[in-house]
Amino acid sequence: MAETRDVAPGEASAQGHPRRWLILAAVGAAQFIVLLDSTIVNVALPSIQRDLDASTSSLQWVMNAYILLFGSLLLLGGRAADILGRRRAFVVGLVVFTLASAACGLASSSEILVGARALQGIGAAPLSAAALSIVVSVFREPKEQGIALTVWSGLGVIGGTVGVVLGGAMVDWADWRWAFWLNVPIGIATLVAAMKLVPALRPGDGTARPRFDLPGAVLAVAGLLMLTYGLIGAAEHGWTSVQTLGPIAGSLIVLALFAVVQLRTQDALMPLRLLAIGRFTVSGLGLLLASGLMITVFYMVSVYEQEVLGYSPLEAGLGMLGMGIGSTLMAFGIPAVLKKLGLERTYLLGSVLLLAGSLLLVDLPTSGSYFTVLLPGTTVIGLGLPACFVSLTTMGVMQVEESESGLASGFLNTLLQVGAALGMATVVTLAAAHTTTQVGEGHGLREAMAAGYSWGFVALAGVAGVSVLVALGFVLGTRKPARARPATGKGASVPVGSDADA
Structure with missing residues (x-):
């Protein structure tokens, strides 16, 4: 195995680490399975309930246990990466996540499955926070760093889409347990690659390590x-x-x-001075809104397809390909979009697309063609999500010192998970309440559920509308655009065409 000596951030060349693209592939694979696990169980829940004789409450916690531990530990995981070393935090998180995935596949009861999902969340927190920090550390040249962050941000939507499709395929062709066992070979391969490729990235720039x-x-x-x-x-x-x-x-x-x-x-865990940076704060708020919308769309469309339209798990998964295709198209075009519009206006474009896509889904029937009912709205949302995630992630991580990149990525990832929990809680509660009202008024269950999820998409349109207002206010409040110039963080530059700090 190749040697990976400790490397301080200041030792990196102007171009970055010589193996930076292989490192991106390795840590990107780990981030992919973390994001994949946020959605892969959606279409498997009915099968899990039947196989383990799980109650409705237990079934809900199969999803929630992961989100709960992942979201609450991300900030701590990011700071641990800055103090203990990014590779060390990444490897520990990956090992825990992989072992927990195997335990999920072997679970013999709903209680064991919920516990294993919680353990997955514990491992995912330092893994995800350290992974983004590693990407920021090994890519030093601004243009390449922008490309790397574009790839990184695109993993979110693509990972979620692939998770739904794979989950449906696993349930239909094999067993729901393979939705978790799939992580094991990917995790082992990623662990070997990380130990071989990723440098230890000694925390700091030669100064004393901060105290915990x-x-x-x-x-x-x-x-x-x-x-x-x-x-x-x-x-x-x-x-x-x-x-x-x-x-x-x-x-x-x-x-x-x-x-x-x-x-x-x-040596604060979360230096509150970061919140005084306009672009960093807007990045966090925008990621919270976009994440809440994305996770809720995955959930509501998947359930609507199966419970109202009568799709099989595989058909429900394939029904999300519209979002994946839209996201892939935008991911390929995002460098040109960023160059033309800059970070803030790209975020505004993404928010407008999210609003338009949500509005296309507010009138859900009890029957109809997928190509007219779901495909237009999910595709437009798919186009908007990468535009938001790429611009906002880039905007956020470029504002901090490299030695605090783990902390910043942990904070931004925390807002992603809180946004997912908030979106699921508010929108799904609204949809469920409207469904109950419809049933009480004598409507059939399928009709009531369609009406409930229609109200859910009205709420998501409201979330997207708030995102549009945030983006519009920030665009109007920025100074005159300037060519690439340093941001708050050392060595970071705002891509050509980006607006300056507010």
Whole structure:
């Protein structure tokens, strides 16, 4: 096995690490299976319920346990990558995630499956945060870094789409357990590649390592756990229940204490000064909105296809290919779009496409052709998601010092997961409530579900509308466009055509 010596960020050449493209492929494969697991179980849930005799509540936690632990530990995982080393955090997370995937496939009860899914989330947190930090560290030349971040961001939508298709194929052709066992060979191959290719990337630039902020870590994890728990439980208990409002109120108190601790700590887990950077804050808010929309679309379309239109799991998975095709087309065209429009206007374009796609899905019938009912809206949403994710991720990570790239990526990824939980909780709760009302008024179940999910897409159109307003306000508030010039982070540059900081 080739030797990978410790490399400080300052030692990288102006072009970056000599094996940077192979490194991108290795860490990208790991990120792909992390994102794939966010959606692959959607179409497998009915089969899991039958095989394990799982209750509706247990079935919900098969999805929620992963989101809960993943979202609450991302910030901690990002800081651990900065302090302990990016490769070390990446490898530890990958090993835990791969072993947990095998445990999911071997689960003999719903309780064991939920526990294994929680363990997957624990491994995914440092894995995902360190992976993005590695990409930022090994790509130093601004144009190449932009390409790498474009590829990285595109993995989100493509991974989610492939997850739904693969999940349907596994259920139809083999067994739902293969939806998890698939991660094992990919994880092992990625681990070998990472140990061979990825340098240790010694934290910092030769200065003393920051101390670990234990009080901040405890408060951050506790606050995010309670917040995520409250959000994902709203779909089951309702927004006004004690089970929902109690954890959310508790999280606000704990996160307020976390903010006080961060202001008084020299080596803070989350330096609040980052939130004073306009582009970084807009990046986080935009990612939260886009992630909530994406995950909710995957869920609602998959359930609508199976429960209302009567599709098989494989047909439901294939029904998401419109989104995947749209995303792939935009991914290939995004470099030209960024060069022409810049980061902020590309985000605005993506938000407008998300709004248009959501509006195309607000009138869902109980029957009809896939090509007229679902394909137009999902394809337009597929076009909009990479435009948002690429521009926002690039905008966010270019604003911080390289030595804090793990922290920044952990924070942005945290907002992605909180956005997913918030989107699922609010929109699915709204859709379920409207469905219940329709049933109470005497409508058939299929008709009621179609009406409920139509209301869900009205809500998603509202989410996309907020994203449009955020993007429009930021575009109008930026200064005159300038050619590539340094951003806040060392060595980072804003691509040609990008707007300056607000």
